Amino acid sequence: MTNILITAAGSHGDVAPYTGVGARLRAAGHEVALATHDTYAGLVRAAGLEFRHLPADPRTRRPDAAGQARPAGPAGQRALMRRAAAFIEELGGGITEAAAPDTGLLLLSATTAPLGHHLAEAMNIPYLDLPLVPGAPTGDFAPVVSGGRSLGRLGNRAAGLLSLRVIDRLYADATRDLRARLGLPPATARAARRRAEAAGRPVLHGFSEVLVPRPADWRPDLDVVGNWWPWHAPDDRLPPVVEDFLAAGPPPVFIGFGSMASGDGARLSALAAAALRRARLRGILQSGWAGLTTRHAPGHDDLLTIGDVPHALLFPRTAAVVHHCGAGTTAAGLRAGVPTVPVPVTADQPFWAARLASLGVATAPIPFADLSADHAVDRLAHALTRATAAPDRRHHATEAAHRLAAEDGAGQVLKAVERLGA
Incomplete structure (x- = not known):
């Protein structure tokens, strides 16, 4: 001991x-x-x-x-x-x-x-x-905080060494x-x-x-x-209000941004509700630091706001997950075997978003900044439709989940x- x-x-x-x-x-x-x-x-x-x-x-x-x-x-x-x-x-x-x-x-x-x-x-x-996250220099990919774009083997490794020097300075x-x-x-x-x-x-x-x-x-x-999966008690259950919502209709789409987008809840909630309505999908909004809430979508009975719940219990019961692609949420979505709509914000998130897309388990990433554009509702709705309607994407996600389970x-x-x- x-x-x-x-x-x-x-x-x-x-x-x-x-x-x-x-x-x-x-x-x-x-x-x-x-x-x-x-x-x-x-x-x-x-x-x-x-x-x-x-x-x-x-x-x-x-x-x-x-x-x-x-x-x-x-x-x-x-x-x-x-x-x-x-x-x-x-x-x-x-x-x-x-x-x-x-x-x-x-x-x-x-x-x-x-x-x-x-x-x-x-x-x-x-x-x-x-x-x-991977931090050591390699020719296989550029540093994870560089946005996920490869610079070639020599360029990737050089950028990795430079990244270590930046960390040293910090x-x-x-x-x-x-x-x-x-x-x-x-x-x-x-x-x-x-x-x-x-x-x-x-x-x-x-x-x-x-x-x-x-x-x-x-x-x-x-x-x-x-x-490494966050601990939760073996007898944990989803709150009754979530169970009731799940039982009331088809599997919903999860939307959450974790610790990102603080203070931007009103705009993001309205955008999410509009995109879900346009894609004819139900949705669960996780409040997170952004403060997502159904208060900004009156009359939308197919929406539910939740606080913190174990992703391991909720994600397998969704049609797809929309998130910022932090390392843990990325893994949780993959573990659940459901498609992802990646909306990366910063740091390592574009890296993980690109990885999900390359596996065929996610739509093309939508950079968070693009959610401020005029066509943001259309773009998110289109991604939601592609994530939930393509059987190949669900099949790839299921295969990845089986591999993670081992x-x-x-x-x-x-x-x-x-x-x-x-």
Whole structure:
């Protein structure tokens, strides 16, 4: 038995998968704590894990809304970098407090890993990186935050190396301050990253090769182990109002944007209702950070608004899912065997949207910005019709779901922990 600390930061999709990993480790006899933002304390405790606080909660700080208009060009990029660096520095200020003296192993998300490596060094304990997205350079594809467009093998790899340098710069101030706080000798973020890479410690990626086959040019210690699914109780059921709605007619379309599009709920709700009506489909709107609601679609009895429910329970009972293509929601839709209408907003979302389309389980992506265009209702309605009326798309989704069902990502993490002697 080992005292294991998992650290994860960011949106719901950045945190929830680690509840499933933690529950699997706890079932194997380990003591498991999950350090994350206060917003997710209930999620962590419901999974039977100890909750520990991390600062920089994105639900409470949100200096501006995701998906809203930002300054274009270099000015917008600089503003985005400043916000990210401030988030990381605040996170670094709290990560040391999350580790108890008896912590025997650190499991680190992509956001927390560049900080957690220094904590592991100071505490002289092992760690494992558990990212949800591919981050190491490869010739197979460009960095996931670059929009999913290939630059050729040489260009993809060069862009991947550049992406790592950008990350080093983001973590530079936090690294300096954290190492001073921990009593470690000075080291740049880049030097610390290279030292971690040279150590050859396994990195386990929590996504499926159904979507992203493991690149052959990755170093041997980089593994793709399958998705980690958010924990939910075995006896969980959908709320009665959802069950009643599902029973009242044909399978509906799910529409939700997760932690994206904050404050844009009125416009998006009206757009979604109009597109569903034009496609002659029923719909379930998940409120999310955008605040989607049927209040903006009076008289539309074929619409229902919901809060947070397990995607694993709802998605298999839908005709299709419309979402922003965060890594977790992308995997959940694929697991359910239903077609997707991808509406990517930012970061890694265009990458996952393109992957779904290439598998034949999704329509062509509709960039979120295009939902502000005059023809947005027609375009979304057309995509909904294509997603729900094409049997080939449903067939490909069913095949992908069967392949995902054979994977055990959390079990692979448990095996890696046991190999470390934990």
